[in-house]
Amino acid sequence: MPDTPQRTDGPAGWLDRAEARDGAAGRSRAEARDVSVAWDEVASGDGAVAWGGGFQERHARCPDGAARRHASAPGGIGHPRSPKPRNPAPHTPELWPAASDFIRAHHAEERLGDPAPRLAEASAEIAETGTYRHTERELTFGARVAWRNANRCIGRLYWNSLHVRDRRHLTAAEDIAAACADHLREASQGGRIRPLITVFAPDAPDRSGPRIWNEQLIRYAGYVQRDGRVVGDPRNEGLTALARRLGWRGGDGTPFDVLPLIVQGTDDKPRCFDLPPDAVLEVPIEHEDHDWWAGLRLRWHAVPALSTMCLEIGGICYQAAPFNGWYMGTEIGARNLADTDRYDLLPRIAEHLGLDTTSDRSLWKDRALVELNRAVLHSFDRAGVTVTDHHTESRRFLTHLDREERKGRTVGADWSWIVPPISGSATPVFHRTYDTTERTPAYVQHPEALARASGDFLV
Numbered sequence: 001m002p003d004t005p006q007r008t009d010g011p012a013g014w015l016d017r018a019e020a021r022d023g024a025a026g027r028s029r030a031e032a033r034d035v036s037v038a039w040d041e042v043a044s045g046d047g048a049v050a051w052g053g054g055f056q057e058r059h060a061r062c063p064d065g066a067a068r069r070h071a072s073a074p075g076g077i078g079h080p081r082s083p084k085p086r087n088p089a090p091h092t093p094e095l096w097p098a099a100s101d102f103i104r105a106h107h108a109e110e111r112l113g114d115p116a117p118r119l120a121e122a123s124a125e126i127a128e129t130g131t132y133r134h135t136e137r138e139l140t141f142g143a144r145v146a147w148r149n150a151n152r153c154i155g156r157l158y159w160n161s162l163h164v165r166d167r168r169h170l171t172a173a174e175d176i177a178a179a180c181a182d183h184l185r186e187a188s189q190g191g192r193i194r195p196l197i198t199v200f201a202p203d204a205p206d207r208s209g210p211r212i213w214n215e216q217l218i219r220y221a222g223y224v225q226r227d228g229r230v231v232g233d234p235r236n237e238g239l240t241a242l243a244r245r246l247g248w249r250g251g252d253g254t255p256f257d258v259l260p261l262i263v264q265g266t267d268d269k270p271r272c273f274d275l276p277p278d279a280v281l282e283v284p285i286e287h288e289d290h291d292w293w294a295g296l297r298l299r300w301h302a303v304p305a306l307s308t309m310c311l312e313i314g315g316i317c318y319q320a321a322p323f324n325g326w327y328m329g330t331e332i333g334a335r336n337l338a339d340t341d342r343y344d345l346l347p348r349i350a351e352h353l354g355l356d357t358t359s360d361r362s363l364w365k366d367r368a369l370v371e372l373n374r375a376v377l378h379s380f381d382r383a384g385v386t387v388t389d390h391h392t393e394s395r396r397f398l399t400h401l402d403r404e405e406r407k408g409r410t411v412g413a414d415w416s417w418i419v420p421p422i423s424g425s426a427t428p429v430f431h432r433t434y435d436t437t438e439r440t441p442a443y444v445q446h447p448e449a450l451a452r453a454s455g456d457f458l459v
């Protein structure tokens with residue numbers, strides 16, 4: 001294996017850990033029906049798709065009344081279009097307190113002097129237009145502090161390194177799709193992943209801002225077969241079916257076909273855009289000790305760019321603001337490829353390892369899980385793509401706690417997300433309690449964005 005230097009900073013451990021549930025009765029997908037990957041059918045390229053329901057997901061509570069503003073998620077199936085209304089910006093009475101609090105905090109933390117002139121400017125703009133525009137410095141500060149405030153993220157030590165791309169002038173779907181492809185190119189850097197956010201136009205009183213329907217800029221299709229099984233990622237079966245309805249012809253029918261972007265500009269029409277191949281960096285997943293592993297034909301994409309979370313800064317909602325760090329290995333090896341309602345690979349790996357799967361007491365799942373995570377870390381290292389492991393990131397998080405406490409800032413955290421999904425008690429973050437207070441600015445997951453990402457948002 002070549003000696004590949006790894007980055008020692010940046011976010012991880014938050015970007016790909018969303019729970020998927022069956023919306024009808026709160027059951028897991030594995031309980032609802034058999035969604036195991038139809039590996040034997042891959043060679044045939046059978047990409048036939050039947051309509052499947054979407055997933056529900058737990059989401060963060062929206063601060064400053066946003067949960068009340070964004071609580072409606074429609075049901076029903078029909079032609080894909082956006083619901084009415086599309087969540088315009090909050091009214092002036094609730095906008096001004098959030099705006100003034102943010103401006104004061106910004107001036108205080110960055111020592112910008114008396115905030116009175118900027119407060120007067122923002123107040124006059126809100127009175128005239130019903131909203132206000134952040135300066136580039138405010139936008140950068142707000143996006144970085146939103147990451148610092150992300151209670152579910154273990155990788156916040158280097159929050160201040162986030163690079164912000166200001167694309168607020170873009171409103172058309174095709175321009176946003178092109179900018180998203182540029183985001184992926186700039187973030188990947190040939191493997192040295194860069195923490196990056198691209199911010200598009202916010203919601204305003206007279207119009208809604210653009211929307212990106214995909215949960216992440218890169219997601220793999222989930223093709224529902226006639227017998228109910230899924231080729232690909234079951235989490236994305238609803239969005240896959242929606243993309244087909246919007247004109248996507250489908251990929252090759254493999255478990256790792258990259259979905260097109262579904263982008264909705266201010267013209268209110270969701271449209272599909274294929275990602276250029278040079279924008280999608282992928283890593284083949286192999287194992288350093290097992291030659292048979294290559295026959296599984298596994299891979300995963302290198303840039304986990306979330307694209308449905310709303311960036312809320314000082315009362316302004318940026319609904320389209322894709323952002324990324326880099327992966328913590330367990331996000332791929334212990335969740336995406338291992339969860340029973342995702343790729344569900346543990347039984348197949350255990351079979352190849354010759355493990356006794358007749359009883360859980362043999363700990364076959366644990367042994368297969370460790371080998372899968374070893375394979376992920378080995379493969380990313382060999383490819384020269386930035387990845388971190390859960391032990392390293394746990395230590396970094398405690399360093400982050402110490403730094404913030406020395407600055408007089410309290411760090412909020414959600415224990416159930418900070419503790420890694422494997423070997424939790426072997427990491428130092430396990431043996432602590434955390435303040436769960438949610439603060440702003442923030443990245444917020446609104447229910448209607450979850451519905452769009454699952455393909456349910458059809459009215």
